[in-house]
Amino acid sequence: MKGYAMLKIGQTGWIEKEKPSCGPLDAIVRPIAIAPCTSDVHTVWAGAIGDRHNMILGHEAVGEVAEVGSLVKDFKPGDKVIVPAITPDWNSLEAQGGYSMHSGGMLAGWKFSNFKDGVFGEFFHVNDADGNLAHLPEGLDPAAACMLADMVPTGLHGVELADVQFGDSVVVIGIGPVGLMSVAGAALRGASRLMAVGSRPNCVQIAKEYGATDIINYKEGDIVKQVLDLTNGKGVDRVVIAGGDCDTFAQAIQMLKPGGQIGNVNYLGEGDYVKLPRVEWGCGMSHKQVKCGLMPGGRLRMEKLASLLTTGRLDTSKLITHKFNGFDKIEEALMLMKDKPRDLIKPVVIM
Numbered sequence: 001m002k003g004y005a006m007l008k009i010g011q012t013g014w015i016e017k018e019k020p021s022c023g024p025l026d027a028i029v030r031p032i033a034i035a036p037c038t039s040d041v042h043t044v045w046a047g048a049i050g051d052r053h054n055m056i057l058g059h060e061a062v063g064e065v066a067e068v069g070s071l072v073k074d075f076k077p078g079d080k081v082i083v084p085a086i087t088p089d090w091n092s093l094e095a096q097g098g099y100s101m102h103s104g105g106m107l108a109g110w111k112f113s114n115f116k117d118g119v120f121g122e123f124f125h126v127n128d129a130d131g132n133l134a135h136l137p138e139g140l141d142p143a144a145a146c147m148l149a150d151m152v153p154t155g156l157h158g159v160e161l162a163d164v165q166f167g168d169s170v171v172v173i174g175i176g177p178v179g180l181m182s183v184a185g186a187a188l189r190g191a192s193r194l195m196a197v198g199s200r201p202n203c204v205q206i207a208k209e210y211g212a213t214d215i216i217n218y219k220e221g222d223i224v225k226q227v228l229d230l231t232n233g234k235g236v237d238r239v240v241i242a243g244g245d246c247d248t249f250a251q252a253i254q255m256l257k258p259g260g261q262i263g264n265v266n267y268l269g270e271g272d273y274v275k276l277p278r279v280e281w282g283c284g285m286s287h288k289q290v291k292c293g294l295m296p297g298g299r300l301r302m303e304k305l306a307s308l309l310t311t312g313r314l315d316t317s318k319l320i321t322h323k324f325n326g327f328d329k330i331e332e333a334l335m336l337m338k339d340k341p342r343d344l345i346k347p348v349v350i351m
């Protein structure tokens with residue numbers, strides 16, 4: 001079969017591989033809609049997880065089941081499914097401990113385009129099919145549903161990590177597709193003042209549509225000062241980090257009230273250390289918490305998040321700025337993600 005792969009750090013291309021084989025608990029899926037991710041860009045061009053050779057890329061897909069193992073109960077060939085980017089081993093000790101995304105080791109629930117071939121192939125393998133696949137609800141557009149694989153669960157997880165409560169003031173740093181889902185998630189969770197940090201005009205517009213009350217442009221001055229100016233020097237209850245770099249944590253601490261919480265889902269592609277400013281961190285006694293996480297996967301969560309779309313509570317179609325048709329367009333879509341033209345939010349390829 002054909003797939004679009006990371007050949008080595010900094011290099012991608014089309015390759016031929018054996019079609020994956022199906023274990024008794026597994027499924028083989030054929031993609032219907034796929035989306036490239038900023039994480040694919042970090043993986044290939046920043047070498048963020050180290051070198052990988054001839055590994056098929058991609059971890060965001062909606063597909064059709066082509067084959068299931070003998071022990072799979074709830075899925076059969078022909079079923080349309082949403083495939084979460086994170087596919088844990090549900091019988092692992094880490095999953096039993098509540099951290100399924102780290103099943104088998106840190107970040108090891110992230111298998112596609114990390115430890116095994118991803119979804120940019122004519123077929124791909126899904127472990128633990130009953131636990132990891134979700135049925136695509138009738139009538140849901142596959143392109144909009146494809147945002148459920150990673151953008152929705154990651155953006156919303158940032159909000160969960162920051163533990164946004166009714167009436168909280170919140171800053172979301174970064175309003176690419178992930179941060180836009182954090183803005184939407186913070187609004188769903190009852191944030192009051194909701195400040196969004198970004199600069200691309202279409203992201204700014206959509207952040208407002210998802211509930212941002214204030215926009216902060218990080219290119220027009222220090223974001224800490226801008227947040228403090230908007231809050232009479234008091235700062236905010238919660239910060240969600242969905243963009244920026246290692247220095248963003250220091251800014252988040254500086255704009256946070258004592259007892260506040262930071263939820264980070266940004267993938268730090270470069271740099272060695274994250275530093276926290278000692279004084280603004282209350283010399284270690286501020287009760288300012290930092291929580292960081294990889295999105296949780298799994299069927300239950302995926303089906304619950306899909307119900308946000310089917311009930312009209314969340315509209316992910318706003319994220320899709322570029323649509324391509326045909327498997328061969330994967331390369332073009334990924335390069336678009338790498339080059340990030342200013343009108344891009346998220347590209348999707350329909351097979």
Ligand code: NDP
Pocket residue numbers: 037038039042150154173174175176177178179197198199200203218242243244245248264265266267268293294295
């Ligand atoms: P984008 O690159 O589309 O968006 C990044 C956002 O951050 C943009 O709004 C950008 O602003 C803003 N930004 C960039 N630099 C700064 C800065 N110095 N200060 C403040 N804001 C800044 O990324 P995505 O939305 O696609 O992804 C966000 C992150 O989430 C990525 O690192 C991705 O790898 C990660 N991720 C994490 C997952 C997880 O499970 N934890 C899963 C999936 C993705 P501008 O408007 O100027 O572009």
Ligand code: ZN
Pocket residue numbers: 036037038039040059060085150151
């Ligand atoms: Zn992704």
